[in-house]
Amino acid sequence: MSIVPEVLWAQRSNATELAKNVLFLTVNITDPENLKVELTKDALKLSAHSTTHDKDYSLELNFYEEIDPEASKHDVSGSHILFRLQKAKAQEGFWPRLIKEKGKFRYIRTDFDKWVDEDEQEEADPVADEMAGGMPGMPGMPDMGGLGGMGGMPGMDGLDGFDFSKLAGGDFGGADISQLAASLGGGNASDMLNQSAEVESSDDEEESEK
Numbered sequence: 001m002s003i004v005p006e007v008l009w010a011q012r013s014n015a016t017e018l019a020k021n022v023l024f025l026t027v028n029i030t031d032p033e034n035l036k037v038e039l040t041k042d043a044l045k046l047s048a049h050s051t052t053h054d055k056d057y058s059l060e061l062n063f064y065e066e067i068d069p070e071a072s073k074h075d076v077s078g079s080h081i082l083f084r085l086q087k088a089k090a091q092e093g094f095w096p097r098l099i100k101e102k103g104k105f106r107y108i109r110t111d112f113d114k115w116v117d118e119d120e121q122e123e124a125d126p127v128a129d130e131m132a133g134g135m136p137g138m139p140g141m142p143d144m145g146g147l148g149g150m151g152g153m154p155g156m157d158g159l160d161g162f163d164f165s166k167l168a169g170g171d172f173g174g175a176d177i178s179q180l181a182a183s184l185g186g187g188n189a190s191d192m193l194n195q196s197a198e199v200e201s202s203d204d205e206e207e208s209e210k
Contacts, residue, residue, distance in 0.1 A: 002047070002058040005029050007098075008111035012121055015092035020121075023067065023098070024114045025083035029057050032081060037074060041066045041088060046081070064095045094118055 006028040014020035025044075032048035039045075046059040071086035087095075098108060 010114035021087035023085040
């Protein structure tokens with residue numbers, strides 16, 4: 001006997017731009033296999049087997065209004081089957097519910113991570129909404145490849161292999177201190193050394209006064 005999976009949903013609407021009239025569905029089935037999806041303008045039919053729980057799932061939703069199946073899409077991400085369904089017509093108001101049938105269906109719940117109120121839709125990020133939850137490759141994150149060996153940090157070029165631990169003892173390990181100063185944006189090397197000596201002298205005076 002098959003089980004009805006949990007469905008989370010949210011929506012967007014817009015009176016003039018059809019592309020902004022969408023439904024977001026998340027069907028929770030852990031590690032689905034043998035997934036079958038049948039999407040029409042009126043309904044979604046889905047079945048799958050969970051390899052983790054060794055259970056069969058099936059779902060049938062009769063939508064409140066029509067959608068455009070050709071402009072809709074879905075993706076599988078771990079324990080979720082994610083749908084972005086295009087509503088068939090542009091309208092200002094939200095659908096009052098996801099399906100035609102009235103009543104309380106325990107397996108259909110509001111997706112509060114994606115839900116926004118009708119008067120807050122313009123502030124929502126459509127890119128973040130797009131297939132949210134899957135995050136393949138962490139879109140929007142900067143390329144961190146330049147940080148290997150701190151080579152990607154500004155002002156640190158040419159310092160690969162330098163042992164900074166030697167600075168604590170005043171031993172610069174044969175490094176060209178002028179190059180070091182220039183790389184760090186510190187200016188004249190002698191000025192850096194004089195400043196360092198003044199700090200140490202000041203510290204010694206404070207210590208002797210105690």
